[in-house]
Amino acid sequence: MIDQTEIIMRNQLLDRKQQLSAALVKSSQSRDLRRLLHEVDAALSRMDDGTFGLCEVCHDPVETDRLMADPLARFCLDHISQREREMLERDLEMAARIQTEMLPKPGFVFGDWQVACHYEPAGPVSGDYCDLVNDRHGNLYFILGDVSGKGVAAAMLMTQLHAMFRSLISIGLPLEQLVERVSSLFCESTLPTYYATLVCGKAAPAGEVEICNAGHMPVFWLRRDGVESIESMGLPIGLFCETQFSCFKVNLAPGDSLLLYTDGLSEARNGLDEEYGVERLTKQVSDSHMLTVESLIAECMVDLKSFLAGERTSDDLTVMAIQRAR
Numbered sequence: 060m061i062d063q064t065e066i067i068m069r070n071q072l073l074d075r076k077q078q079l080s081a082a083l084v085k086s087s088q089s090r091d092l093r094r095l096l097h098e099v100d101a102a103l104s105r106m107d108d109g110t111f112g113l114c115e116v117c118h119d120p121v122e123t124d125r126l127m128a129d130p131l132a133r134f135c136l137d138h139i140s141q142r143e144r145e146m147l148e149r150d151l152e153m154a155a156r157i158q159t160e161m162l163p164k165p166g167f168v169f170g171d172w173q174v175a176c177h178y179e180p181a182g183p184v185s186g187d188y189c190d191l192v193n194d195r196h197g198n199l200y201f202i203l204g205d206v207s208g209k210g211v212a213a214a215m216l217m218t219q220l221h222a223m224f225r226s227l228i229s230i231g232l233p234l235e236q237l238v239e240r241v242s243s244l245f246c247e248s249t250l251p252t253y254y255a256t257l258v259c260g261k262a263a264p265a266g267e268v269e270i271c272n273a274g275h276m277p278v279f280w281l282r283r284d285g286v287e288s289i290e291s292m293g294l295p296i297g298l299f300c301e302t303q304f305s306c307f308k309v310n311l312a313p314g315d316s317l318l319l320y321t322d323g324l325s326e327a328r329n330g331l332d333e334e335y336g337v338e339r340l341t342k343q344v345s346d347s348h349m350l351t352v353e354s355l356i357a358e359c360m361v362d363l364k365s366f367l368a369g370e371r372t373s374d375d376l377t378v379m380a381i382q383r384a385r
């Protein structure tokens with residue numbers, strides 16, 4: 060079977076070739092353009108002879124996320140030049156800074172809702188999506204998602220989700236339709252191997268919260284009398300271009316919180332190869348009803364740290380807590 064990724068990349072390269080040829084006719088900087096055109100042609104012939112995506116030094120595959128970000132890449136990370144390495148590091152630093160700018164600000168308050176987040180990429184950038192958006196009717200949308208894969212490619216798709224949700228929320232669609240629309244756009248615009256699990260919620264001023272859990276980890280509802288788990292009710296987004304989603308409604312009393320997290324928390328593994336697990340997390344938050352959102356997250360992080368006992372997490376980790384203050 061021909062690799063779908065390669066078909067998409069070939070089309071991208073052909074498109075670039077066309078644009079470069081058109082620009083060459085008009086531009087005065089033709090030397091640079093000619094060099095790029097030459098590189099695009101070389102990449103296309105590597106596709107023809109089956110060496111595309113293999114490092115020219117060690118012949119191992121070039122990291123997929125780097126290749127997706129730059130189909131002209133010819134060397135694996137171990138074999139790029141010092142200059143390229145420095146450029147790559149600068150690019151990643153810039154990408155990380157842009158991603159940090161997209162995150163909710165600490166101490167977020169909207170109406171009766173208080174929100175805190177912990178966002179910890181495994182590398183310089185993260186494939187986790189974490190966002191808070193309010194509409195003009197006093198509703199607060201909260202979204203936490205996890206794009207399949209890690210690194211630069213996942214981070215690029217995360218920023219796509221950020222843009223899609225932010226533009227579609229302003230239209231005011233019912234929540235399930237909002238998620239359906241994002242899912243179909245995401246499916247159409249990304250490689251078939253990519254999808255995202257996510258929770259999208261809409262919190263109204265009077266404490267009513269609608270939640271759509273698309274293939275994501277369960278959401279915890281911390282109530283005075285215990286913890287309730289809101290499970291996934293459907294597929295991840297972007298897996299199929301036409302998927303229907305459904306919502307769940309809950310009424311949060313003053314002091315109640317919701318806790319959302321990515322599998323970087325629940326599937327974290329310690330040095331003994333044990334998993335942190337949803338069960339331990341449930342126990343951890345079961346007495347946390349009246350904690351502030353900041354303390355709730357801080358206590359989860361302390362417990363995770365003690366479980367990991369010095370081991371580093373290998374996955375992007377995001378936790379979000381939302382509380383109805385009054």
Ligand SMILES: [Zn+2]
Nearest residue numbers: 114117135138
């Ligand atoms: Zn190599």
